[in-house]
Amino acid sequence: KQEVTQIPAALSVPEGENLVLNCSFTDSAIYNLQWFRQDPGKGLTSLLLIQSSQREQTSGRLNASLDKSSGRSTLYIAASQPGDSATYLCAVRRGGTASKLTFGTGTRLQVTL
Amino acid sequence: GAVVSQHPSRVICKSGTSVKIECRSLDFQATTMFWYRQFPKQSLMLMATSNEGSKATYEQGVEKDKFLINHASLTLSTLTVTSAHPEDSSFYICSVGITGTDTQYFGPGTRLTVL
Numbered sequence: 001k002q003e004v005t006q007i008p009a010a011l012s013v014p015e016g017e018n019l020v021l022n023c024s025f026t027d028s029a030i031y032n033l034q035w036f037r038q039d040p041g042k043g044l045t046s047l048l049l050i051q052s053s054q055r056e057q058t059s060g061r062l063n064a065s066l067d068k069s070s071g072r073s074t075l076y077i078a079a080s081q082p083g084d085s086a087t088y089l090c091a092v093r094r095g096g097t098a099s100k101l102t103f104g105t106g107t108r109l110q111v112t113l
Numbered sequence: 114g115a116v117v118s119q120h121p122s123r124v125i126c127k128s129g130t131s132v133k134i135e136c137r138s139l140d141f142q143a144t145t146m147f148w149y150r151q152f153p154k155q156s157l158m159l160m161a162t163s164n165e166g167s168k169a170t171y172e173q174g175v176e177k178d179k180f181l182i183n184h185a186s187l188t189l190s191t192l193t194v195t196s197a198h199p200e201d202s203s204f205y206i207c208s209v210g211i212t213g214t215d216t217q218y219f220g221p222g223t224r225l226t227v228l
Contacts, residue, residue, distance in 0.1 A: 041204075043219045044208075089156060089157070101147075103157045
């Protein structure tokens with residue numbers, strides 16, 4: 001059974017800092033890995049999707065890496081801003097579109113002024 | 114990306130009543146929809162996978178007679194929580210899988226509170 005863990009569970013940083021969120025998964029036979037953002041009481045917004053054959057994806061200040069063999073992914077946020085405050089979730093998919101996502105435990109990020 | 118809506122966004126009901134939550138794919142035909150549940154400060158847990166025109170596939174530990182799922186069209190799936198109890202209070206989120214893409218698009222969620 002796939003298990004996905006995220007460290008740390010919560011993080012508070014001052015504005016402007018660069019930070020790294022970690023995600024680990026127990027079964028390396030994944031199709032892709034996705035990072036999401038969730039604001040309190042809201043749905044999910046997809047940030048980055050990394051296919052199993054890829055090592056990293058970048059979007060603006062966000063960079064996600066994937067080391068499939070070791071079962072790890074990191075989300076790097078550069079020059080953090082208060083608007084980045086949210087819960088970040090990673091999720092892995094075993095198969096194609098119709099296969100389920102297994103979510104991590106989430107990291108609650110707070111960026112202070 | 115696809116736009117997914119959920120209705121209602123928030124519902125409060127008395128214990129023992131049934132509640133229906135709708136999930137609509139507004140601009141894509143969705144052959145597959147997923148229903149997740151999220152308890153406070155916890156991650157999303159998949160409840161069931163819904164395929165248009167067929168019975169839903171439930172995850173282990175999810176009671177199919179309590180959480181009725183209907184996916185009668187390519188744009189609408191419904192989740193009915195039957196005889197709701199306070200422990201069913203949670204945040205329910207649906208997602209849509211679009212053929213040919215590798216991602217799912219999520220609805221805004223429905224907050225269910227059972228008194």
